[in-house]
Amino acid sequence: MYKSGINNGNYKCSGKKTGFLEDVTVSENKYLGADNYLMKVFSENVKKQVTNPKAGQFYMLKLRNHIRILRRPISLHSVNFKTGELEFLYKVIGKGTEELSILQKGSILNIQGPLGKGFDIYKKSENIIVIGGGIGLAPLKQLIKELLKYKENKNIIFIAGGRNKEAMNILENFLLDSKRVSTFICTDDGSLGEKLNIAEMLEKILKNNKNPDIIYSCGPDKALKAVNDIVNRKNILSQISMEERMACGVGACVGCSVETVSGMRKVCHDGPVFYSSIFYENRGEINGN
Ligand SMILES: Cc1cc2nc3c(=O)[nH]c(=O)nc-3n(C[C@H](O)[C@H](O)[C@H](O)COP(=O)(O)OP(=O)(O)OC[C@H]3O[C@@H](n4cnc5c(N)ncnc54)[C@H](O)[C@@H]3O)c2cc1C
Numbered sequence: 001m002y003k004s005g006i007n008n009g010n011y012k013c014s015g016k017k018t019g020f021l022e023d024v025t026v027s028e029n030k031y032l033g034a035d036n037y038l039m040k041v042f043s044e045n046v047k048k049q050v051t052n053p054k055a056g057q058f059y060m061l062k063l064r065n066h067i068r069i070l071r072r073p074i075s076l077h078s079v080n081f082k083t084g085e086l087e088f089l090y091k092v093i094g095k096g097t098e099e100l101s102i103l104q105k106g107s108i109l110n111i112q113g114p115l116g117k118g119f120d121i122y123k124k125s126e127n128i129i130v131i132g133g134g135i136g137l138a139p140l141k142q143l144i145k146e147l148l149k150y151k152e153n154k155n156i157i158f159i160a161g162g163r164n165k166e167a168m169n170i171l172e173n174f175l176l177d178s179k180r181v182s183t184f185i186c187t188d189d190g191s192l193g194e195k196l197n198i199a200e201m202l203e204k205i206l207k208n209n210k211n212p213d214i215i216y217s218c219g220p221d222k223a224l225k226a227v228n229d230i231v232n233r234k235n236i237l238s239q240i241s242m243e244e245r246m247a248c249g250v251g252a253c254v255g256c257s258v259e260t261v262s263g264m265r266k267v268c269h270d271g272p273v274f275y276s277s278i279f280y281e282n283r284g285e286i287n288g289n
């Protein structure tokens, strides 16, 4: 159990630190179109560097409706360590995310995190590819920020896909003005960028460029399976951020386990970011489908 109030200490599970619980204050919760929202919150834990969230990690957000007792996992979209601001980019798909969408400026939200293993950051590369589809773009803003911190990362190719132009409004908040980032947009209906899915866009880019040092991706299951197939076939180092329905979010309930070449792995604890190669023999079986 936790006490309410800012910075109320560690949450412990099996004697191991599993994350922090904190009441944060919503400073903005803006509709971006296509059921997507951008929520900004102030975190005392981040400001005081009690927590140090990294790209690819996630938070479990508590709902107020006591019937929906399970928290909802949402990725870190961006963090500002100077101001203590955390950003979450989320899509309303059910009752839980709908409840998040009605939070107003000044609302208090209880968050648990940062949780899970994030992306391994490359520090020196000729070419990196970052791929996101739909709301899978959420963790990639922070990822690109962290990659850009290293001047030795010369070129980042960012492939962003979505259903249509409206769904791509989420890119407005991505700060993509660095000369080192080349952005390729694709949509299912061709209303913005090329009429391709993200895996097709990746194939096209790989045809015209030499293989990158690493590929990072996050997106819908089907797209991730296709990307995984490509990178494993071409033997390119790659990390993917996986999604599974979560109950505890801290490795206690095994509810989020997925099959890999080396046995079952918990997405919340061993991931959500994994090296693609661990799914190689299970091609087509990401998420256990
Ligand atoms: C590690 C992690 C990070 C995530 N990051 C983000 C993020 O940054 N932004 C964002 O919008 N969403 C993110 N999600 C997905 C998000 O957690 C779900 O959309 C949310 O929990 C749905 O809650 P709900 O109450 O609105 O929907 P529910 O009523 O619980 O479900 C509605 C429908 O969505 C499906 N669904 C619910 N949860 C998931 C899930 N985790 N994966 C696949 N399908 C699901 C259900 O099967 C059902 O069909 C993340 C999930 C994980 C596991």
Ligand code: FES
Pocket: 245, 246, 247, 248, 249, 250, 251, 252, 253, 254, 255, 256, 257, 266, 267, 268, 269
């Ligand atoms: S959600 Fe409980 S172990 Fe992952």
